[in-house]
Amino acid sequence: MFLKFYIMFYLVGLGLFDAKDISLKGLECLKNVDKIYAEFFTSRLFGSSFDEIEAQIGKKIEVLVRNEVEEESKFLKEAEELDVALITGGDPLIATTHSDFLVQCSKMGIDYEVIHGSSILSSAPAISGLQGYKFGKVTTIPFPDHNFYPKSPYVAIEENLAMDLHTLVLLDIQAHKDRYMTINQGLEYLMNIKNSLNRDGAINENSLAIGIARVGSKDVVVKAGTIDELISHDFGGPLHCIVIPSKLHIVEAEYLVEIAGANKNILDEI
């Protein structure tokens, strides 16, 4: 006989792209809990419909809207009496909101468990062919707005380059408006910043960049070229991200030429 002693709150990552990126551990957990909530505004799956995800688990999922996540946390109150899971794309806990749930659980005396998933933060650097330990800090390009066009993503790349470090550039997600920034928009953003500087920036139209689309799918694209070449290339559907390489090791350059279609002349520059 199986005696159940603990009520738990589970934070479960769905992984990168579609319903089949969840781990066996994650799926088993979701099949056993009493209630499942989803937070899909910081990330979501593009390769599967919501119905497919529900069908795979075999139960209903309640999708939370933003203020339900950030203010009310009713799902945490329920977790005092039921096994509750909150699912999210990628790895959970990447968004600060999620780590705060654990803090709230701890204060409310609710046990919790985190079930990790594959994440863009590790998979995009991996599939770029560049060495993981040579990446500096990550930056994100936001959708600009009037009076909002921060230079910080460009500056982050410059700071990393100054230390010979590669940069993973994430692109804004506005799931509530169904807007996902493309590689093209991201590169355009960076070139606009460069043009607004009163100096030569560390990257320009001739700099090497890597556009990465749909990591985790069969349909993944990894394409290296100058910003000028990539800025008009059609990478297809979301999610997109960009890697700006620093100095390349020969093994990295060979990968970019052979796998990502970079011009062979990058091999001469090493």
Next chain:
Amino acid sequence: MFLKFYIMFYLVGLGLFDAKDISLKGLECLKNVDKIYAEFFTSRLFGSSFDEIEAQIGKKIEVLVRNEVEEESKFLKEAEELDVALITGGDPLIATTHSDFLVQCSKMGIDYEVIHGSSILSSAPAISGLQGYKFGKVTTIPFPDHNFYPKSPYVAIEENLAMDLHTLVLLDIQAHKDRYMTINQGLEYLMNIKNSLNRDGAINENSLAIGIARVGSKDVVVKAGTIDELISHDFGGPLHCIVIPSKLHIVEAEYLVEIAGANKNILDEI
């Protein structure tokens, strides 16, 4: 009728800790391929035996020794005629050896697919409660040897701190000798480097650190404290890693106090 057109080489990540951390996609792939090889010297699963992994997949796995991976690559030659998968702990492609397989596939005209897994590189920063975009470059502490005691891990932490960035510190794995560096050994290494400097280092015995053990398991430990406190703490079995925080945001500090047992006085310093 299902017609199979392509022979493929698959690089499949098993994820963080045990046999159940693989994705549904990864398991489905392994059930369908003709031959499975494993590379377990750059990473391996601690939560499951090799037999459990084989039983779950329902077929034999051939574990490669180092030179079979780095020189011979016979599994790639086989992939010209059979569906072959190479499995590894964590996310595949994290080790340079793996990205080179794809280069070789491309040169040999073999199609390939990467199936990602949960990785220490994203999951450890996540479970540390610190914000992902505030991490600088990763560093790894090696097992020292006579004439081999590099200062680079300590210097990497200092460089990150100078830019207000957190550091993920990975600890050496010598799978062939069944040696996995502990948090205690890692902190001791860092303090030895500090003591050897002819100046004040950026971290010392009173600096805050976070020890993380067994990410991805139910038995995960995340413990924050001064290096002096953590250096003698028993974190249990492998794998271990360390995070050295930079300046904390209030939300990060609250997590460290509530979830990781840090002294409440860190809240006053913000």
